Amino acid sequence: MCCNTGRVSAYYRYMTAPDSPEVNRHDVLIIGGGLVGASLAIALDAAGIAATLVETAAPRADAQPSYDERNLALARATVNGLAAIGVWRHAAARATPIRHIHVSRSGEFGSARIDADKQGVDALGWTLPARELGAALLRRLDECTRLTRLAPATLAALQPMAGGWRAQIKTADGMREIDTELLVGADGTESFVRTQLGIDVERHDYGQTLFVCTVTPERDHQQRAYERFADDGPIALLPLAERRCGLVLTVAADEADAVATMDDAAFIELAQQRFGWRLGRLTRLGKRHPYAIHRVAAQQLTGPRAVLVGNAAQTVHPIGAQGFNLGLRDALTLAELVAAATDPGAPELLARYAARRASDREGTMAMSHGLVRLACLRQPLLAPLRSLALLACDRVPPLQRALARRGMGFRGEPPLAVLERLP
Numbered sequence: 001m002c003c004n005t006g007r008v009s010a011y012y013r014y015m016t017a018p019d020s021p022e023v024n025r026h027d028v029l030i031i032g033g034g035l036v037g038a039s040l041a042i043a044l045d046a047a048g049i050a051a052t053l054v055e056t057a058a059p060r061a062d063a064q065p066s067y068d069e070r071n072l073a074l075a076r077a078t079v080n081g082l083a084a085i086g087v088w089r090h091a092a093a094r095a096t097p098i099r100h101i102h103v104s105r106s107g108e109f110g111s112a113r114i115d116a117d118k119q120g121v122d123a124l125g126w127t128l129p130a131r132e133l134g135a136a137l138l139r140r141l142d143e144c145t146r147l148t149r150l151a152p153a154t155l156a157a158l159q160p161m162a163g164g165w166r167a168q169i170k171t172a173d174g175m176r177e178i179d180t181e182l183l184v185g186a187d188g189t190e191s192f193v194r195t196q197l198g199i200d201v202e203r204h205d206y207g208q209t210l211f212v213c214t215v216t217p218e219r220d221h222q223q224r225a226y227e228r229f230a231d232d233g234p235i236a237l238l239p240l241a242e243r244r245c246g247l248v249l250t251v252a253a254d255e256a257d258a259v260a261t262m263d264d265a266a267f268i269e270l271a272q273q274r275f276g277w278r279l280g281r282l283t284r285l286g287k288r289h290p291y292a293i294h295r296v297a298a299q300q301l302t303g304p305r306a307v308l309v310g311n312a313a314q315t316v317h318p319i320g321a322q323g324f325n326l327g328l329r330d331a332l333t334l335a336e337l338v339a340a341a342t343d344p345g346a347p348e349l350l351a352r353y354a355a356r357r358a359s360d361r362e363g364t365m366a367m368s369h370g371l372v373r374l375a376c377l378r379q380p381l382l383a384p385l386r387s388l389a390l391l392a393c394d395r396v397p398p399l400q401r402a403l404a405r406r407g408m409g410f411r412g413e414p415p416l417a418v419l420e421r422l423p
């Protein structure tokens with residue numbers, strides 16, 4: 001597998017050292033056990049830190065809202081990170097490698113292709129249904145020895161106190177109070193923690209709905225991920241097992257009801273018209289799942305003895321497949337800093353966290369937003385420029401290498417757990 005470098009194993013040894021002086025001295029309360037909160041809880045447990053994880057949904061993959069049918073494109077760095085915290089061994093068998101990426105725009109010349117072998121790696125990333133990643137996280141959570149899990153349980157109120165926060169948690173057995181030195185909001189796009197901290201957000205409604213489902217194309221996908229832009233929004237096809245593909249089709253929000261009620265033949269026709277015939281006829285449509293798309297960006301990542309991670313910190317358009325990839329880098333950076341500190345909520349630690357996340361976060365959010373704006377603008381004058389940009393990404397090796405590295409999730413000042421030596 002890919003995460004076999006000295007740096008990563010050194011990190012893992014450090015994180016799991018049983019006689020670490022920090023063991024059980026840190027007290028971290030994580031609100032939200034979605035993909036990012038669960039990953040953070042596991043990373044902290046591996047570092048010997050006693051954390052508590054509070055999640056509204058029951059601990060079953062079918063109960064958790066985001067452990068659903070969306071197919072996640074996991075960047076190479078993400079898989080390194082999941083392997084370092086012991087999650088990937090529970091998921092690897094169900095993941096499909098992405099060895100090639102093909103980006104194009106309907107009606108315009110030029111396309112960009114990135115190939116794993118040209119970048120000197122076995123895969124650029126992997127595709128995995130969120131349901132399978134959720135199941136792997138739950139299995140790994142069951143192995144944690146220092147973690148306290150409360151689920152189903154919901155954060156109902158917060159009070160500031162000297163040196164931390166007092167949280168009122170609603171459980172099936174009544175209300176519980178938990179005091180913590182560091183409160184982590186991993187509670188998703190409409191974060192209650194963020195609101196309680198008084199952190200403002202910047203919102204953008206893309207006026208788009210995504211439909212997610214599986215299809216089986218006539219021709220083998222050959223582990224190639226496709227992203228195709230069009231005036232009406234992007235369409236993506238991600239490689240899955242058994243020759244299936246995960247289809248992501250974007251439509252304008254005011255057309256969503258009509259698309260939702262289309263019969264399968266009409267929906268396939270629409271997907272075919274938007275994607276084209278590169279993989280031949282699309283067949284065997286799976287169940288369709290709609291998602292309304294918004295961008296929500298917190299104006300600050302931290303408050304007094306509190307920090308936001310994952311979608312609570314930033315929710316981005318799924319077009320660039322960046323949300324969880326970015327959120328995992330939040331979680332692993334935070335775990336790394338907490339593991340090396342004596343006080344997990346110290347202002348210097350939180351300032352360091354915000355500084356370390358800034359460039360990755362801003363760059364990834366700008367890229368996801370810019371991609372949607374540029375790719376979907378109905379601007380005929382832009383067409384030649386767009387085509388030239390795609391051609392440049394395809395033909396100019398340094399540009400392609402830079403793009404590939406970012407696409408593989410090696411951005412900003414990454415957490416040690418995701419690193420490896422790339423050619």
Ligand SMILES: Cc1cc2nc3c(=O)[nH]c(=O)nc-3n(C[C@H](O)[C@H](O)[C@H](O)COP(=O)(O)OP(=O)(O)OC[C@H]3O[C@@H](n4cnc5c(N)ncnc54)[C@H](O)[C@@H]3O)c2cc1C
Nearest residue numbers: 032034035036056066072073155188310311321323324325
């Ligand atoms: C269609 C689609 C496709 C996507 N594709 C990709 C992709 O290819 N690659 C990628 O990297 N990302 C992708 N994403 C984004 C990714 O799914 C999200 O970024 C990720 O799920 C965010 O995880 P999270 O844990 O931060 O938030 P969430 O998954 O929203 O989890 C938040 C959790 O907090 C819990 N909670 C909320 N309030 C409380 C409370 N008061 N008390 C206790 N618990 C609470 C909720 O029950 C929930 O389980 C996609 C998203 C969509 C919609």
